[in-house]
Amino acid sequence: MKDLGNYRKSYEKSELLETNIPEDPINLFNRWFHEVEDFGGVDEVNAMTVSTLGLDGFPKSRVVLLKKFNEEGFIFYTNYNSEKGKAILENPNICLSFFWHSMERQVIIKGIAEKTSDIISDNYFASRPKGSQLGALVSAQSEVIPNREYLEENLNQLEKEYEEKEVPRPDFWGGFLVKPIEVEFWQGRPNRLHDRIRYKLSKNYYWKIDRLSP
Numbered sequence: 001m002k003d004l005g006n007y008r009k010s011y012e013k014s015e016l017l018e019t020n021i022p023e024d025p026i027n028l029f030n031r032w033f034h035e036v037e038d039f040g041g042v043d044e045v046n047a048m049t050v051s052t053l054g055l056d057g058f059p060k061s062r063v064v065l066l067k068k069f070n071e072e073g074f075i076f077y078t079n080y081n082s083e084k085g086k087a088i089l090e091n092p093n094i095c096l097s098f099f100w101h102s103m104e105r106q107v108i109i110k111g112i113a114e115k116t117s118d119i120i121s122d123n124y125f126a127s128r129p130k131g132s133q134l135g136a137l138v139s140a141q142s143e144v145i146p147n148r149e150y151l152e153e154n155l156n157q158l159e160k161e162y163e164e165k166e167v168p169r170p171d172f173w174g175g176f177l178v179k180p181i182e183v184e185f186w187q188g189r190p191n192r193l194h195d196r197i198r199y200k201l202s203k204n205y206y207w208k209i210d211r212l213s214p
Contacts, residue, residue, distance in 0.1 A: 011104040011188025016195035024207050025183035025199040026071055032105060032185070033069075041102030050076070051095040052087035060087070066096075067124065073179040074109065075116060077124060081172045082141035088113045088176060096178060104188030111178040121174030126166075133167040134158045184212070 022028050037045045046066040054060050062084065068075040074096060078085050088094060096109040115121075125133060138154045145151065180201070187195040196212035 010190055011194065012190050013104045014187055015189065016185055016187035016197055018197070018209070018211065021197060021209070023209075024071075025180065025185070026069070028185060028199075029069065029107060029183070032100075032103075032107065036100045036103050036105065039103055042100055045100065047098075048074075048076075049097045049099075050084065051097070052084060053091050053093075054083065054087045055090060060084075067175070073111060073177050075120075075175050075177050077121070077173070077175045079136065079139065079141035079173050080115075084142070094178060106186040108184045108186070109178065109180050110182040111180040113176045113178045116175035116177050118174070122169050124175060125169035125173065130162070130167060133169075134162065136173045137167065137170055189214075 022031075033045060036042055044065065047063055048066050049061050050064050051059055051061040060083070064076050064078065064084075066074055066076055080086075080089065092113040094111060094113050096111065098105075098107045100106070125136070128136075134155060137158055138151055182198065182200045184196060184198045189195055192214060194214040196214055198210050198212055199207045200210065202208050
């Protein structure tokens with residue numbers, strides 16, 4: 001067994017103070033997102049972990065790509081018939097998290113997911129490269145398949161079928177909009193005294209801001 005007890009790092013790159021934050025979390029997320037993007041050191045700044053409660057009763061997390069965010073919430077796309085999609089449709093209370101190591105920052109979002117409109121899903125699907133569109137058609141996501149060749153053969157058939165025509169969005173594929181009810185911003189600080197600022201949506205639909213002990 002490998003002992004990881006001596007793996008330590010001092011976090012000293014920034015700070016998160018109540019005197020320099022907006023009244024709502026989306027504006028702060030937007031600021032952090034672009035600061036991380038400009039700072040560099042992260043291959044995909046929009047990569048996030050989506051955690052759901054599965055149909056088997058176990059939580060499960062996986063990394064997906066955030067494709068849009070605004071005052072309504074956070075949008076990503078998936079196969080609705082996948083393990084992830086089925087879990088969200090059964091229990092829409094999910095968690096999103098970002099870890100941006102280059103700036104020693106983490107964001108944790110609790111929210112309620114709902115399907116995006118057909119037009120939003122259609123527009124995004126149409127913007128994807130044709131290979132990605134065909135991949136969505138080929139993959140019965142999360143289902144057991146016999147081998148890799150099974151996928152490649154099906155892809156080859158679809159490439160011929162849609163060689164000279166547009167690929168329609170399948171009705172089992174589309175977006176989820178996650179409407180946040182709680183957003184926590186974590187900034188690494190020296191001596192493990194990290195800054196943790198939590199925005200929590202009140203019954204009156206304003207954001208209550210609290211500092212949490214690290």
